[in-house]
Amino acid sequence: MLDFVTCAPTKFVPRWLYEFLAGPQLPNDNGRATLAPYALRKVEASLLSRYSREEVVVAQPEYAHLFIRDDTEIVGVHTMDPAGLGPVTMMFTNGRTFTSIEEDVFSKFMSKLHRERVARNSHVKIIVGGPGSWELSYLPGKVRELHVDHVIQGEIDDVAPDLFDQLAEGKLSDPFMFGFQTFDEHYRKLWSLDPERVFVTTATFKKQFPN
Numbered sequence: 001m002l003d004f005v006t007c008a009p010t011k012f013v014p015r016w017l018y019e020f021l022a023g024p025q026l027p028n029d030n031g032r033a034t035l036a037p038y039a040l041r042k043v044e045a046s047l048l049s050r051y052s053r054e055e056v057v058v059a060q061p062e063y064a065h066l067f068i069r070d071d072t073e074i075v076g077v078h079t080m081d082p083a084g085l086g087p088v089t090m091m092f093t094n095g096r097t098f099t100s101i102e103e104d105v106f107s108k109f110m111s112k113l114h115r116e117r118v119a120r121n122s123h124v125k126i127i128v129g130g131p132g133s134w135e136l137s138y139l140p141g142k143v144r145e146l147h148v149d150h151v152i153q154g155e156i157d158d159v160a161p162d163l164f165d166q167l168a169e170g171k172l173s174d175p176f177m178f179g180f181q182t183f184d185e186h187y188r189k190l191w192s193l194d195p196e197r198v199f200v201t202t203a204t205f206k207k208q209f210p211n
Helices: 002-007 015-022 038-048 061-067 087-092 101-119 134-138 141-145 160-169
Strands: 074-078 125-129 150-153 176-183 189-193 199-202
Touching: 002 015, 002 087, 002 101, 038 074, 038 160, 061 101, 074 101, 074 160, 101 125, 125 160, 134 141, 134 150, 134 176, 150 176, 160 199
Parallel strands: 074 125, 125 150, 150 199
Antiparallel strands: 176 189, 176 199
């Protein structure tokens, strides 16, 4: 059960205990992650089909803000449970009555990225994807709270270079749309368009899960 300590409320689990159980930092190469989720490596490989190794970095979270430079265009964040809506997290926090450790850590991480962007007066776009991206479509108010420019829902390893290019230029077009997959009151799948142009999905006929 110790694997689920990040689902626990910050009110009842002190930060020092969480850090002790988490153990030392994962190995890294000058801030570049030497270990990363497989899905993230697939996106990296897709981007490397168009860009050089110097232009694409999978960063260790503790060092991610240091890779925001004046010419950085996109910072992508992979997340599993950004708003604490995972089943175990909901149980441990009494339905989000309390803030989970993982939600707190994610919020502080996003704030660090945003502060670096502001300090550099950078136009870099911060996007969030991964298996937890659906939580932000359920709680869209957190998108602005977390200083996120776009939330990506759906698999993108086959279209990552085109998606990143279009997001950087602010000219999203086919095969992408502004919206997200959701469900109606009868739990039938449907597509919700996003007039604020924050949520991005690949073409509607493509599968959306897992991400």
